[in-house]
Amino acid sequence: MNISNYRTFKVFSEYELSHYIREQRNEIQSEINRKSENDILNEDQTDYINYLVEKSTIDPICLYFKEKNTQ
DSSP states (O other), rough: OOOOOOOOOOOTSSOOHHHHHHHHHHHHHHHHHHHHHHHHHHHHHHEEEEHHHHHHHHOOOOOOOSSSSOO
């Protein structure tokens, strides 16, 4: 499954990571709460869980210490 609304941000300059994680969690909770119980029960639960996990997964930070930026 490909999520087209993939969001990025600059972890050390835009806002705190904890804020981003909290925002992601709230979005997932809202999405689940918007669905009716019947919709959730009639959907393939594994697919739905995989969709939510893929949508909310945060790629690990990768630091490149050997590359220097003089900005």
